[in-house]
Amino acid sequence: MVARHEECDYGAALLHYLTTGDNLGDPWYDRNFADSVGVSLPKARAIVDKQISDCDAQYDWAEAGRVAATSARAAESSREQAAARLHEEEIDNCAAIGATYDETWGWCNSTVAGNPSGKPGSDCANAHVQAVSGAEMARELKHEAQWYPGCFPTG
Incomplete structure (x- = not known):
């Protein structure tokens, strides 16, 4: 052998x-x-x-x-590497709507101060959307606008 x-x-x-x-x-x-x-x-x-x-x-x-x-x-x-790319994409998605990325929760927080709509309970400090993009972001912004009008000006 x-x-x-x-x-x-x-x-x-x-x-x-x-x-x-x-x-x-x-x-x-x-x-x-x-x-x-x-x-x-x-x-x-x-x-x-x-x-x-x-x-x-x-x-x-x-x-x-x-x-x-x-x-x-x-x-x-x-x-x-994929997780790092996703993280960067989420940060970019938030920046694209004028929001900041929340590292703890993984969502976009509104950067608008106060309550532009005057609607009770609609302070922008409580407004956030998922850090997604495209049509999904549009749906998120539309939904959030019902509760927090004016908190995401690009939405």
């Missing part, structure tokens, strides 16, 4: 050990295969093949883990 990973390419040395008992100065062979020294050549080849296969499988598994970790980091980075 040919090893797929360089680290597992010790089949010839292991076969030499199994057939001769000569560890070539590496005690790892004695620790792991001393009981198999002197087995028949077909049995020795089977042991070598299994060892290489097991070694390759371990390196495959480790590589898969590294790839998965890299992929997870890339996905997290992508999510963070």
Whole structure:
């Protein structure tokens, strides 16, 4: 069997050990295969093949883990970038209607002072809309204008 990973390419040395008992100065062979020294050549080849296969499988598994970790980091980075873009878009959406973005609640607060309509309970300090854009923002502004007229002058 040919090893797929360089680290597992010790089949010839292991076969030499199994057939001769000569560890070539590496005690790892004695620790792991001393009981198999002197087995028949077909049995020795089977042991070598299994060892290489097991070694390759371990390196495959480790590589898969590294790839998965890299992929997870890339996905997290992508999510963070998307969240940052959304946050900037929300801030821009608020600025487009003359409002400020509320970092705590994630909505647009009116910057108009007081109660321009004079309608009881319609102080602009309480006026806010979702930090959306386009037609959705138009709906938000129309709805909010019923309760807080004049608090979002661009709406």
